[in-house]
Amino acid sequence: MIDIKNVSFSYDRKRSILQGVSVSFSQGKTYSIFGPSGSGKSTLLALMGGIITPDSGEIWINDHNIANLDGRLIRRTMVSYIFQDYLLFPFLTAQENVEIAREISNPHENNGGEKTRKLLNELGINESLLRKQVRYLSGGEQQRVGIARALVTGNPVLLADEPTGNLDKATANDVMQLLIKLTKEYNKCCIIVTHSEMIRSQTDYSLLLDNGCLKQVETNLK
Numbered sequence: 001m002i003d004i005k006n007v008s009f010s011y012d013r014k015r016s017i018l019q020g021v022s023v024s025f026s027q028g029k030t031y032s033i034f035g036p037s038g039s040g041k042s043t044l045l046a047l048m049g050g051i052i053t054p055d056s057g058e059i060w061i062n063d064h065n066i067a068n069l070d071g072r073l074i075r076r077t078m079v080s081y082i083f084q085d086y087l088l089f090p091f092l093t094a095q096e097n098v099e100i101a102r103e104i105s106n107p108h109e110n111n112g113g114e115k116t117r118k119l120l121n122e123l124g125i126n127e128s129l130l131r132k133q134v135r136y137l138s139g140g141e142q143q144r145v146g147i148a149r150a151l152v153t154g155n156p157v158l159l160a161d162e163p164t165g166n167l168d169k170a171t172a173n174d175v176m177q178l179l180i181k182l183t184k185e186y187n188k189c190c191i192i193v194t195h196s197e198m199i200r201s202q203t204d205y206s207l208l209l210d211n212g213c214l215k216q217v218e219t220n221l222k
């Protein structure tokens with residue numbers, strides 16, 4: 001699904017952030033990436049979404065070298081982000097936040113409203129919550145909306161940058177269980193940057209980014 005081939009990157013050509021990183025991520029699998037602050041984890045996610053481009057090497061998603069694609073097309077059709085601070089529209093309802101993503105990704109879909117409602121319900125956002133402006137929702141509820149927004153698109157890849165970083169331990173665990181369960185159900189490739197060992201133990205693979213290099217350290221696949 002995603003093939004990163006010998007990718008190197010620096011912001012200023014002085015300090016190298018990634019040095020010849022090669023890794024593959026598969027459909028229907030979950031991955032966690034951890035490593036020291038400043039090691040380049042968010043940078044790696046930005047490269048996969050075509051927000052920044054590698055100095056050398058290639059990133060392929062579903063047989064497309066993304067260097068040849070417009071970044072907006074990559075984010076509309078291939079890659080969705082889930083952010084630590086949710087980044088929802090505060091004055092829109094939960095359902096409207098998800099509807100916007102669905103409309104951008106799939107404007108001609110019949111029964112789109114029903115699809116977003118079902119997905120939000122699956123994430124524990126009930127009928128009364130989904131009609132509330134998201135500024136009135138708790139952090140855990142807002143992140144469930146963020147996950148629904150990422151899942152509602154047809155995009156095969158979900159990139160989550162410390163998605164439970166602002167949540168207490170119990171809520172983080174609930175939200176993460178849902179993210180992992182639905183990622184599997186919807187057959188997405190999900191890559192989660194996290195400092196949490198609890199989350200690392202729940203993903204199929206765990207990778208360490210350190211000194212510009214990424215290596216697999218653990219697999220929880222039986």
Ligand SMILES: Nc1ncnc2c1ncn2[C@@H]1O[C@H](COP(=O)(O)OP(=O)(O)OP(=O)(O)O)[C@@H](O)[C@H]1O
Pocket residue numbers: 011012017035036037038039040041042043044
């Ligand atoms: N736009 C930018 N311009 C210049 N340097 C940057 C830019 N963004 C990040 N950096 C630097 O690149 C390095 C890697 O940053 P990045 O945000 O990818 O780290 P991270 O592993 O996500 O860290 P954290 O765990 O703190 O989120 C850091 O030293 C950071 O200061």
Ligand SMILES: [Mg+2]
Pocket residue numbers: 041042043161
């Ligand atoms: Mg980061």
